[in-house]
Amino acid sequence: MTSLNKKSVEDLPVSGKRVLVRCDFNVPLKDGVITNDKRIVAALPTIKYLIDKGARVILCSHLGRPKEGFEPEFSLAPVAKRLSELLGKEVAMSKDVIGEDAKAKAAALKDGDVMLLENVRYHKEEKKNDPAFAKELASLAELYVNDAFGAAHRAHASTAGVADYLPAACGYLIQKEINFMGGALEDPKRPLVAILGGAKVSDKIGVIENLINKVDTLIVGGGMAYTFFKAQGHTIGTSICEDDKVELAREMMKKAEEKGVKFLLPVDNMVGNEFKEDCERKLVESDDIPDGWMGMDIGPKSIALFCEAIKGAGTVIWNGPMGVFEFKPFAEGTLEIAKAVADSGAISIIGGGDSVAAVTKLGFADKMSHISTGGGASLEFLEGKELPGIACLNDK
Numbered sequence: 001m002t003s004l005n006k007k008s009v010e011d012l013p014v015s016g017k018r019v020l021v022r023c024d025f026n027v028p029l030k031d032g033v034i035t036n037d038k039r040i041v042a043a044l045p046t047i048k049y050l051i052d053k054g055a056r057v058i059l060c061s062h063l064g065r066p067k068e069g070f071e072p073e074f075s076l077a078p079v080a081k082r083l084s085e086l087l088g089k090e091v092a093m094s095k096d097v098i099g100e101d102a103k104a105k106a107a108a109l110k111d112g113d114v115m116l117l118e119n120v121r122y123h124k125e126e127k128k129n130d131p132a133f134a135k136e137l138a139s140l141a142e143l144y145v146n147d148a149f150g151a152a153h154r155a156h157a158s159t160a161g162v163a164d165y166l167p168a169a170c171g172y173l174i175q176k177e178i179n180f181m182g183g184a185l186e187d188p189k190r191p192l193v194a195i196l197g198g199a200k201v202s203d204k205i206g207v208i209e210n211l212i213n214k215v216d217t218l219i220v221g222g223g224m225a226y227t228f229f230k231a232q233g234h235t236i237g238t239s240i241c242e243d244d245k246v247e248l249a250r251e252m253m254k255k256a257e258e259k260g261v262k263f264l265l266p267v268d269n270m271v272g273n274e275f276k277e278d279c280e281r282k283l284v285e286s287d288d289i290p291d292g293w294m295g296m297d298i299g300p301k302s303i304a305l306f307c308e309a310i311k312g313a314g315t316v317i318w319n320g321p322m323g324v325f326e327f328k329p330f331a332e333g334t335l336e337i338a339k340a341v342a343d344s345g346a347i348s349i350i351g352g353g354d355s356v357a358a359v360t361k362l363g364f365a366d367k368m369s370h371i372s373t374g375g376g377a378s379l380e381f382l383e384g385k386e387l388p389g390i391a392c393l394n395d396k
């Protein structure tokens with residue numbers, strides 16, 4: 001396993017100290033109710049450690065993308081409530097971030113107490129990583145712990161800026177994420193198979209460029225595939241495609257061939273005449289999608305081809321569903337690939353909001369070695385980019 005060369009929460013003298021802990025509590029909410037608390041649960045080991053050590057814990061996070069100032073639907077109050085339930089103790093919630101209420105509540109903390117600040121993005125200075133705001137936030141505490149892996153690719157005041165003013169270390173979640181993903185890529189159990197799908201071609205094509213130097217097999221399915229189909233000269237109908245990435249897709253395939261990387265694309269496709277759950281559907285036994293039809297899932301031959309490659313894998317890295325899994329008639333590809341990954345015995349790492357949602361919805365989450373709490377963050381890490389939320393922390 002790769003070890004992170006950064007100070008850990010255990011390296012800080014936390015007893016009796018006020019510790020500012022950045023978490024990623026950016027959880028999905030529907031009508032004010034948390035629909036998936038995975039990110040809150042994932043933050044518990046660090047919080048519990050600090051409570052046990054008698055630290056005075058000041059938690060902070062963003063939630064969603066509020067535009068300006070206080071907007072009630074982005075309040076972290078539901079998170080404070082859920083945290084109280086999970087910890088079995090009161091989590092005080094301040095009405096503001098660096099205002100009077102936050103300062104008073106932070107000053108009143110006793111050893112082992114926990115509080116949560118309001119959404120840091122209520123201040124526009126947060127995303128700008130404004131030094132004065134970072135300094136003010138830091139002044140609430142004596143030590144800083146970043147455990148927000150899902151936001152570690154953001155150079156914001158609470159994820160990076162505060163580290164200029166306080167001794168700074170990482171929490172257990174960041175360690176866990178980096179250990180798993182770093183280990184998988186630096187010393188992978190082979191064959192190393194990467195599966196990429198989903199819809200964000202431009203975000204992920206950079207990952208392919210980097211992965212080609214590391215993987216034995218690269219599987220591209222889902223909405224990603226059609227840009228590659230176009231690069232091969234196939235017709236793609238109305239399938240999603242990023243025209244400005246076609247040339248890059250061609251280069252990626254050439255690079256894969258030169259490097260001896262097995263590059264698998266779908267060989268048959270489930271298509272629909274409209275982007276709707278109950279659209280007309282048919283199987284196209286080739287990579288030429290007819291006019292007026294859209295590739296919305298991989299077909300049975302592709303499933304068999306991909307599953308065969310997954311079967312012998314030592315490590316599987318998967319990001320992006322194989323089709324529009326939210327529509328039941330097009331969920332088959334994602335379901336079968338999830339099953340194959342679960343049954344492969346390989347070390348399996350799943351990242352990305354929709355991929356994790358798909359794997360969870362289909363009931364395979366427990367069978368994966370690692371479900372990452374970060375979408376964008378895990379991708380940037382896999383691309384080999386330095387994450388600012390980690391780079392800012394004190395070296396060991």
Ligand SMILES: Nc1ncnc2c1ncn2[C@@H]1O[C@H](COP(=O)(O)OP(=O)(O)O)[C@@H](O)[C@H]1O
Pocket residue numbers: 197198199200222223224240295296297319320321322323324325326351352353354355356375
């Ligand atoms: N063939 C396709 N056409 C259009 N959208 C697709 C296709 N295959 C998958 N998708 C969509 O891709 C979305 C997920 O893509 P993305 O955001 O890149 O993944 P993740 O969130 O796991 O990183 C899903 O909502 C899914 O419906």
Ligand SMILES: O=C(OP(=O)(O)O)[C@H](O)COP(=O)(O)O
Pocket residue numbers: 024026064065150151154352353373374375376377
């Ligand atoms: O949900 C998040 O990222 P993700 O959707 O890439 O997993 C993080 O909380 C970061 O949020 P942001 O993309 O608004 O900075």
